[in-house]
Every structure is written in C-alpha cells, then in structure tokens.
Amino acid sequence: MHTHVRPALAVAMTTGLVVGVSGCAGWGGGPAGGGADTINVLMVNNPQMVDLQQLTAEHFTAETGISVNFTVLPENDVRDKISQEFSSQAGQYDVATLSNFEIPIYARSEWIAPLDDYVEADTEFDQDDVLGPLTASLSGDDGKLYGEPFYGESSFLMYRKDVLDAAGVEMPANPTWDEVAGIAAEVDGAEPGMAGICLRGQPGWGQVFAPLTTVVNTFGGTWFTEDWEAQVDSDRFREAVRFYVDLVREHGETGAPQAGFTECLNNMIQGNAAMWYDATSAAGSLESADSPVRGKMGYVAAPVVETDSSGWLYAWSWSIQQASQKKDAAWEFISWASGRDYEELVGEELGWSRVPAGKRASTYSNPDYLEEAGAFAQPTLEAIQAADPNDPGVQPRPAPGIQFIGIPEFPDLATQVSQDVSSAIAGRMTVEEVLDRGQQLAEDVAERYRERDSG
Structure with a gap:
C-alpha cells in the first residue's frame, strides 16, 4: 500500500506545502473558504497528485469556472489532518484523498457523502468503466458509493x-x-x-x-x-x-x-x-x-500457497465531506480528476507513464498507454481484477481488506506488531516472541469487538 501502503507511493516533499489554484496559482496561503465557485481539496503529496495540481487551473478551472485550493501534505500528516477535519465535520475542506481503508469506516460514521446520485446523473463519468473491485471497496455497508478512485494498484x-x-x-x-x-x-x-x-x-x-x-x-x-x-x-x-x-x-x-x-x-x-x-x-x-x-x-x-490469488488492493480516492456546502462543485472536480479524459490529458501533456492508472478498464485498451506500459499493463489489470477484499483468504473475515483489516484499530495494532517483525528480521527477536506479543495486542482489539457484538 504507494499503496501503497502506499505508504508505498509517498514521496519526500516539503511538509505543509499549500497550492492555491485559482486565477493565479502559486505557493503559500491556506484554504480561505473562497466564494461559491471555490472548493478546498486536502490531498496526499504523491507524484500523481502533484501532476494534478499543475493541470487543474488551465484544464479544469478554465473550463468550469470552479477554482480549487489544494492543501498538500505527506501521507502520515494528511491522514491525521483528514481524520481531525472529517471527524469534527468542520466543513473547511470539501474534498479529500482517502483510501479504500478509510472510506468504508468514514461512511459508517457519516463523515462523507454518498455519490450515487451524482454518478447516476453524470452520464459522461461512466461508473461501469471503473474496475469492479475498486467500486466495491469504495462502497459502504449500505451498498452506496462513497469514493471515486484517482489511481489503483494491486x-x-x-x-x-x-x-x-x-x-x-x-x-x-x-x-x-x-x-x-x-x-x-x-x-x-x-x-x-x-x-x-x-x-x-x-x-x-x-x-x-x-x-x-x-x-x-x-x-x-x-x-x-x-x-x-x-x-x-x-x-x-x-x-x-x-x-x-x-x-x-x-x-x-x-x-x-x-x-x-x-x-x-x-x-x-x-x-x-x-x-x-x-x-x-x-x-x-x-x-x-x-x-x-x-x-x-x-x-x-503474486505468489500463492493455499489461495488462487493473493494480490492486495489499494486506491487513493476522492471523497466529499458530508459537511461541505459545495457538494455539486466538489463532484465536478472529482468527475474530472477520476475521469477518462483526465487520463488522456496526462498522457498528452506529461507522458503516458505518468497516467494515474489502475482504475478504469478503458485504460488497458488504450493503444497510447499500452505502448508505454505494455510490459506490465496486463499483469496489473489481472491482479486488480482478481483481488477480493471480502474473501482474501481461506476463511470468512469480520471486516473487509486484503493487506489490512478494515477497522480503525488496525493501523495501531499492525504498526506495533510490525516493529517486532522488523526486530525478527534484524535477528533481535524470534518469530515466536513476536507473535506471542502480537497475540496479546490483537486479543485486546478482538475483545472490544466481541463485547460490542454481544451488546
């Protein structure tokens, strides 16, 4: 997970850079709220998002009249800020980058808005072109869609x-x-x-x-x-x-x-x-x-033992804060940024290797993209299509996820256990010691869920 998780895709940039894309794009300043035609977007500083910043004023704002103020932060920082912002429903940001880990959890808490009505009304967006595993992983327990992928990976x-x-x-x-x-x-x-x-x-x-x-x-x-x-x-x-x-x-x-x-x-x-x-x-x-x-x-x-496939599934995606007063404009931005035409724009302006791929079936029949990505395009598509967050192993699971468990406690639990795994790789602990300690931590989490379910 960039992902990866994506932790995988995070790149080193100056912490806290904010880009205002409006009549005059430049560094500095924070979200100022803006007028009716201005939205505030909080996003991770991965390379694909940096490309998006460069293209927004000329190709989105000029066409729609909607200005976009971007706040761009490294992955750990942006996750913290999004969590604070959306849990409080402050409404300062209209759109944020969330992954398929957070989206079902945030949907359950009613922090983000369902997108089904927008998808149904926006005939050009073509939700059917979005790869099925991604649509499923960005949906809530109620079956409604709460996010649109910017790019995906297995x-x-x-x-x-x-x-x-x-x-x-x-x-x-x-x-x-x-x-x-x-x-x-x-x-x-x-x-x-x-x-x-x-x-x-x-x-x-x-x-x-x-x-x-x-x-x-x-x-x-x-x-x-x-x-x-x-x-x-x-x-x-x-x-x-x-x-x-x-x-x-x-x-x-x-x-x-x-x-x-x-x-x-x-x-x-x-x-x-x-x-x-x-x-x-x-x-x-x-x-x-x-x-x-x-x-x-x-x-x-991905190598296997007892399962037919074992590739993970991850997608940096766009969601709209429930408290946003500019949901229509926010959807226009999402529809553009996650749309097929945006991929064409990146390919033509920046090169096809920089297309935020892994989300649309049409990408993998695009001859321009395939010319650049032919070596790995088909294996990527097959890996994403084979990923099943609801059935990733040999037994039923209590929450969705392949390389993670879709519960709020998982990041803290797995991070603590991972520190010991790294120690085992370094030869400072045995695997038995690592997992005995990990079991105690996992039992604390499990007990809370058993009590919730029994209550």
Missing part, C-alpha cells in the same frame, strides 16, 4: 528476466511462495551485490505488513476469525511470518529491517536485487525511459 512479483535466464531458471506464470524461495536461493549473488529478492522489512502497517499480510492470507492465516477471535499466534500465521522472515534474512536485501517500498525500488533499479514482491504501481518507475532495468523486467502474479 501487488505482483517483479523479476529480472535476464538474470534468471543466465542462471537457467524459469519463472512460473503463477508461482508459489516455495518456488519463489527456491529461485531466490538460486539467483542470490548472481551478480556482485545482488540479493535473491527484496521484501519490505520496515516497520509500519502500510510497510512490512502490506506484503506480509498477503503472505499470511495465502498461507491460510488471518488476523481475526469471523467472530473476532485473535489468530496472530495460530499455526498458519506463525508459519507465514517465519517463512517471510527466513526468506528475507537468507536471500533478501542488505538493510532489510529498514527497507520499505522506496528502498526496494532503488535496489531493483540499481541492480541490487533479482526479484521484488510489491505494488503494481512500481512498474512504471522500473520501465521509465531513464531506468537502467527498462525492458529487462518480467511481471507475474
């Missing part, structure tokens, strides 16, 4: 075709984790300084536990049973974590306990890893014009 295995070929190793189209571990052992050290595989080890619910929870799922484990029994110290959860920790310790990258999405991306680009399991959105960087591994990469489905 996860898959990326590997150096030339390195495997030189070692006489063939990558299966649908590998198992045992097969991946075997390949990692064979190609470890194939080139000077090259690890067999790169896997996230950095603490964080959206860092190490994004890929690791998908491994737990396909090994047959789960954080909680359907009736809220904690399963962190169960045999299958334990087997999955032990496998992951052993694999990255034996054949993983240097500095694995501190390695997240960005570090693994750099390792792949610099030739320091032969394989990488992570977000599909990473492929655009690997195949960019200036990437030394462009054309050398192969992409296959």
